[in-house]
Amino acid sequence: MKILVCISNVPDTTSKITFTNNNASFNENGIQFIINPYDEIALAKAIGLAANGNGKVTVLNVGEVSTEPTIRKALACGADEAVRIDAAPRDAWFVANQIADYVRTNPYDLILTGRESIDYNGAQVQSYVAELLSLPSVAIAKKLDITDNEATIEREIEGGKEVLTVNLPVVVGTAEGVAEPKIPNVRGIMDARKKPLNVIPPIEVTQLSKITSFESPVPRGTVNLIDKEQVNQLVELLHSEAKVI
């Protein structure tokens, strides 16, 4: 089974998010970049599935050369090879077109992404890729099992869950529950250096949208602390001041 795992290079979850260039760009100064946490889940699942059969795991990133440490980390976790499409990931539409174009000439049985990237939180790439390739997809999967040529997927729905089956190939965005992220060991890190990382040029994609500026959310005023003996007062404030009950 050939599995493609799409990984995004994102700011570490503890990062303070600030902007430069007149609030037009994200300030990368001092930011530590990591594999998007959901993509780590996809990667762990792919490695597990490949270990059971004679599978092969390719990780793919659309990014500039600066993302290579993140890609090497994915190789250290146990992916077999990597592909980097050499372009700044302008937006989800751009990224998805690069991935779809690559898959058209390099077919896979299973294409995994994370449920969303924690920087732009679109949860778009997976469904774009699926639609561009006319493949079935699940945007947010909580469980994934493969038997022969069939995937059984549990996905979250409003107020519950749904279990579905679908023949491969399929595109799946993974969430918590699909697998436990893997931490690379020393051996993995050594091996990663020797694994192939192919760099390929991007295709051209028409730009349909553009982020023109960022702002920070309006900070809340200082907290109104209520005496623990006066919970009635809280209820009163929630009613008359906050108007939420």
Place this chain on the structure above:
Amino acid sequence: MSVLVYIENIEGTFKKSGFEAVSYAKTIAGLLGEEVNALSIGAVPPAELEKLAQYGADKVIKIENDQLKQFINQAYAQLIANVAKSTGAKTIILSNTFNGKGLAPRIAVKLDAVLCDGAINIPAIAGDVWTIKKSVFSSKAIATEELKAAVKVIALTPNSVETKEAPVPAQIETFQSELLSNDLATTIQEIVRATDKVSLPDATIVVSAGRGMKGPENWRIIEELADVLGAATACSKPVSDAGWRPHAEHVGQTGLAVSPNLYIAIGISGAIQHLAGVSSSKTIVVINKDPDAPFFKVADYGIVGDAFEIVPKLTEAIKAFKN
């Protein structure tokens, strides 16, 4: 021309987020001088369909296709795109729900449209170029985005605009559309819904608890508080990791992002990854025994003290208030 809004139903009923989407579509249609067509797919009773007219849907279009018993994103996207084409809609609106996320990019591809996922406001319209806001970096920032293609798909974040009644006479039409077998590649095996519980993504009040609760056996008081408030329950990541609560309740950067009107955090420290998923809640109440817990810095109201003592008192006070 018209604005097309797709309204998702859950077993034949619409949810608040659906009515928000209709109100949103109505406002945008007003700016454009267009009408609103609301599309419903699946078996929904006429009385429920008529509710869409209450919020200003000039026409309700329904599709009841025998091939389609359940939600399949490929098939639904095809139907929505077919309706958009046949009604000449250049603006397609839907809710950014679990299903909506799987649909919106597909519809955009089919219509050569630009997509704004997770929109939080009414766009500013200047000809074909629209300017709109969405939340990014796990609610740590808001981006202003320009949408440039002639056709736009907007997935609206639930609970970010108000529902507005704007009644028009109900006019219901049926739309016939065939599906190709390729669109029906997935088979739904099972659907499990906890019907007695308020669903978390849709909840206007969320009662959430963390490791401060010490163990799963102590969740009774959390559930009782949620019950009196008609709230959904949620938890921090370590709580679901430990199996005290189901994963579906985990909120935060790596869990569900929620933005209810009221978020009550009990025994949760307020780590940055937790806040990422809840900080866009309208009002935040924190109950924590540690006065230095970081959560107090982003709270509107707080009580410093022992949850085991305060939560039952709060439940009683709300009960008394409601009577």
